[in-house]
Amino acid sequence: MKHFTLYLPLFFLVISCYEVKNEEQKNLEETYEWEELIDKDLTQWDNYLSYQHQPGYDGSVPLDENGEEIAPIGLNNSDYTVFSTVKEGEETIIKNTGEYYGCLITKKEYKNYHFQLKYKWGDKKWAYRKDLLKDSGILYHSVGPMAVEYWRSWMLSQEFQIMEGHTGDFWSQANSAIDIRAYKPESVLDPLAHESQEYLPIGMGSPYNNYCLRSGNYEKPHDEWNTLELICYEGKSLHIVNGEVVMILKDSRYIDENGKEVPLIQGKIQLQSEAAEVFFKDIKIRQIDSLTQQQKALF
Numbered sequence: 001m002k003h004f005t006l007y008l009p010l011f012f013l014v015i016s017c018y019e020v021k022n023e024e025q026k027n028l029e030e031t032y033e034w035e036e037l038i039d040k041d042l043t044q045w046d047n048y049l050s051y052q053h054q055p056g057y058d059g060s061v062p063l064d065e066n067g068e069e070i071a072p073i074g075l076n077n078s079d080y081t082v083f084s085t086v087k088e089g090e091e092t093i094i095k096n097t098g099e100y101y102g103c104l105i106t107k108k109e110y111k112n113y114h115f116q117l118k119y120k121w122g123d124k125k126w127a128y129r130k131d132l133l134k135d136s137g138i139l140y141h142s143v144g145p146m147a148v149e150y151w152r153s154w155m156l157s158q159e160f161q162i163m164e165g166h167t168g169d170f171w172s173q174a175n176s177a178i179d180i181r182a183y184k185p186e187s188v189l190d191p192l193a194h195e196s197q198e199y200l201p202i203g204m205g206s207p208y209n210n211y212c213l214r215s216g217n218y219e220k221p222h223d224e225w226n227t228l229e230l231i232c233y234e235g236k237s238l239h240i241v242n243g244e245v246v247m248i249l250k251d252s253r254y255i256d257e258n259g260k261e262v263p264l265i266q267g268k269i270q271l272q273s274e275a276a277e278v279f280f281k282d283i284k285i286r287q288i289d290s291l292t293q294q295q296k297a298l299f
Helices: 002-031 293-298
Strands: 045-049 083-088 091-096 102-106 113-125 135-143 156-163 170-173 176-183 199-203 226-233 236-241 244-255 261-263 266-273 276-287
Touching: 091 266, 113 135, 135 226, 135 276, 156 176, 156 226, 156 244, 156 266, 170 176, 170 199, 199 244
Parallel strands: none
Antiparallel strands: 045 102, 083 091, 091 276, 102 266, 113 226, 113 276, 135 156, 135 266, 156 170, 176 199, 176 244, 226 236, 236 244, 244 261
């Protein structure tokens, strides 16, 4: 009985601290107001289309039958409807046919935010990806001109991959770079994200190249909606797939023309069209002024 009496105040102190932390977390989350990013006419987005890349593409400008360079389709070309909206009940859904490489691009830039969307795959694949996995992605901290990377379709950015079996992977686009908690690659293997590991530099100039695998596959079956969350705060980011943190990233940056590292902590958001049909809904964003205690602990 003495021992019980001794530990009782400590027990209530622990419970009290837990409740305070939960209340702080609740208040923090309630402070942020979601901004919806979908409407019928996609008024909060621009779009850019480049080419319908073919098998054998090598990164060079596509040529016509006379050997002349083909111009990209370009920005907001109304002759093409790769991106459109459909209604299902009360929901507005973006249909991305994937027929041409390109993207939707937010008209606004964002810094320090929680971004969320839901996606599911359609049935169609085009040209280059006919025999490959379905592919798309969220490109964040997007800055500068369009079409500066290998596929001549997207802005300098960091990529949260959306791909069959690989959702949550990271790619650097153009000359971006970032550090990721990951296992070092060995032989032909790629770096693999994991919260137990130290940070590896990934991107331009890195000995580990510009790609990292997510820590695990938490995707739902083909015909079900997946929820993706992207947390970005002061150069740190988290890739979250259906509630599971699959990658921890920090020190977002790019390498300028003089080889200098420049922080990359804000920009537009691009949603890729990449030769596969995909649907998006419930796209929303909210500003944050801090990471939660649980999120901070991951770094």
